[in-house]
Amino acid sequence: MTLRFLLPLLLAAAPLAVSAQLAEAQTRLKTAVTEVLSVADRTGNRSALPEKIRPVLKKYVSFETMTKRAVGPGWRQFTPAQQQQASQLFSTLIIRSYSSKFTPGEHPDITYHAAKEPAAGRVDVPTSMVYKGSHYTVVYRMEQMLITDVVIEGVSLIANYRSQLDAQFKKGGANAVISSLTQSVSRPQ
Amino acid sequence: MKYHVFTLRLLLLAATPLLTDCSTPATKTAAKPATEAAVKGKAADKPVKGDDGEVDEYATAPDISDPLEKLNRGTFWVNDQLYTFLFRPISKGYELILPRPVRKGIDNAFENVKYPVRVVNCTLQGKFKRAGQETGKFVVNTVGGVAGIFRPAENIPALANIPEEDTAQTLGKWGIPHGPYLVLPLLGPSSVRDTVGLAGDYALNPVNWPYLYWFGSRSKHDWVIVPPLSNSLRSIPGQLDNYDTITKDAVDPYLSARSAYSQNRAEAIKK
Numbered sequence: 001m002t003l004r005f006l007l008p009l010l011l012a013a014a015p016l017a018v019s020a021q022l023a024e025a026q027t028r029l030k031t032a033v034t035e036v037l038s039v040a041d042r043t044g045n046r047s048a049l050p051e052k053i054r055p056v057l058k059k060y061v062s063f064e065t066m067t068k069r070a071v072g073p074g075w076r077q078f079t080p081a082q083q084q085q086a087s088q089l090f091s092t093l094i095i096r097s098y099s100s101k102f103t104p105g106e107h108p109d110i111t112y113h114a115a116k117e118p119a120a121g122r123v124d125v126p127t128s129m130v131y132k133g134s135h136y137t138v139v140y141r142m143e144q145m146l147i148t149d150v151v152i153e154g155v156s157l158i159a160n161y162r163s164q165l166d167a168q169f170k171k172g173g174a175n176a177v178i179s180s181l182t183q184s185v186s187r188p189q
Numbered sequence: 190m191k192y193h194v195f196t197l198r199l200l201l202l203a204a205t206p207l208l209t210d211c212s213t214p215a216t217k218t219a220a221k222p223a224t225e226a227a228v229k230g231k232a233a234d235k236p237v238k239g240d241d242g243e244v245d246e247y248a249t250a251p252d253i254s255d256p257l258e259k260l261n262r263g264t265f266w267v268n269d270q271l272y273t274f275l276f277r278p279i280s281k282g283y284e285l286i287l288p289r290p291v292r293k294g295i296d297n298a299f300e301n302v303k304y305p306v307r308v309v310n311c312t313l314q315g316k317f318k319r320a321g322q323e324t325g326k327f328v329v330n331t332v333g334g335v336a337g338i339f340r341p342a343e344n345i346p347a348l349a350n351i352p353e354e355d356t357a358q359t360l361g362k363w364g365i366p367h368g369p370y371l372v373l374p375l376l377g378p379s380s381v382r383d384t385v386g387l388a389g390d391y392a393l394n395p396v397n398w399p400y401l402y403w404f405g406s407r408s409k410h411d412w413v414i415v416p417p418l419s420n421s422l423r424s425i426p427g428q429l430d431n432y433d434t435i436t437k438d439a440v441d442p443y444l445s446a447r448s449a450y451s452q453n454r455a456e457a458i459k460k
Contacts, residue, residue: 069247097438128350133293135350154456155449162247163448164440180440189437 022115025123025142030112032060032147040102049099050092057098062146063091069148070161071177074169082174089181094157096189106132253370253380253451261372265443268377272432280426294338295423299396301330301337306393310354314362322351352460356393357386361458370447377432378450396420 035056043052057063067083067090068075078086108131115125122143129136141149149158168176255261284292304327311320329342342348360382361367368381379387391397399413432446439445 072247093438100437101434153453154459155452156247159247159452160445160448161440163252164444167444168440184438184440 026115029125040104044104050095062148065148069158072166078174092185255370264372280429298337299420306390310359313359356389357383358458
């Protein structure tokens with residue numbers, strides 16, 4: 001009887017919960033972008049930027065999920081130590097790549113569009129960005145309020161690395177993946 | 190001597206389309222058939238479950254068939270050397286001589302002139318509203334933006350940020366598959382279909398019309414090479430920046446460029 005009474009209420013509340021989640025994801029993304037830009041402005045020196053924004057990004061980005069998805073099905077064959085090492089290397093690579101696109105003092109003009117829920121537990125926040133006079137369409141994919149992928153002009157960062165890391169895994173397993181990531185990280189900039 | 194000048198001119202012109210119309214920005218930059226890639230791209234929107242039962246949408250990311258991988262990797266390497274030792278110094282010199290606002294104005298003007306490429310392909314794809322928007326944008330930027338040097342249309346929401354159409358997208362829209370992935374000398378990532386599209390874009394770009402009109406005439410109209418060459422020159426810094434974005438932090442730069450190209454073209458066709 002109680003259940004029958006509660007059911008319509010629960011059903012009515014479900015969309016509200018989803019829209020609240022979408023709004024929260026967008027707000028969180030805005031906060032993350034603002035924090036990153038303010039750290040970039042304060043740092044000024046581009047070479048010091050990766051280490052400065054690392055703690056901020058760690059708050060908003062799930063590097064472990066990113067690494068797992070970038071490696072693909074082979075991830076299950078990694079030992080916990082290998083998973084940790086791969087995550088560490090991959091996050092360094094992503095942070096370095098991300099930082100290199102910043103020019104301190106130059107802010108992108110970002111328009112946040114309505115967030116979507118393409119699957120349970122996942123939120124996509126589409127944005128339009130104007131940076132240095134060029135337009136970009138950027139979609140931030142989030143899970144549990146953490147960024148797990150960035151899709152720029154249709155190019156998913158994770159899908160791009162999947163094509164590379166999966167090939168490495170097929171060549172030589174977890175060790176080949178870690179070795180290729182180590183090489184990339186140690187490559188001079 | 191004359192022969193050498195002619196050969197040099199041909200070489201320079203060969204580089205022109207690659208460095209202008211055909212090269213797709215990194216962020217705006219593909220090889221299984223076109224429709225297949227588009228279908229795959231569509232599939233990528235819907236997360237699928239992997240072997241472990243977890244969501245694995247990346248298993249369906251657009252990719253392109255690459256039967257000529259060995260040859261493509263060789264061309265990719267040669268291109269990389271050319272970019273590093275030839276185009277990078279040219280780019281640096283260009284950026285040193287001209288300040289950013291001037292370069293931006295030049296880019297704007299050349300992009301504005303490419304209007305026929307966009308409007309013809311909008312029309313061929315049945316996107317008449319977009320063709321109208323392109324026309325509006327061209328008129329506003331040409332008249333109000335001093336021959337397109339400035340972009341006043343950016344301030345009109347209906348005319349700002351219109352997705353750009355090109356011949357390869359039209360062929361893809363018509364269901365013509367990519368064919369094998371190709372790395373073109375100088376120009377970089379492409380496919381059989383997109384190479385044909387590139388030729389279409391080249392022919393539709395007014396910058397190339399004088400050269401095409403007098404092609405092979407060996408006449409005194411040597412000036413005809415100036416517009417296409419200038420167009421190539423001005424696009425080098427942007428193209429190198431895109432190339433660096435894709436390859437600099439890659440584990441395998443070749444695969445990174447291929448994946449970025451594949452995904453970007455699938456997305457461009459969808460827009």
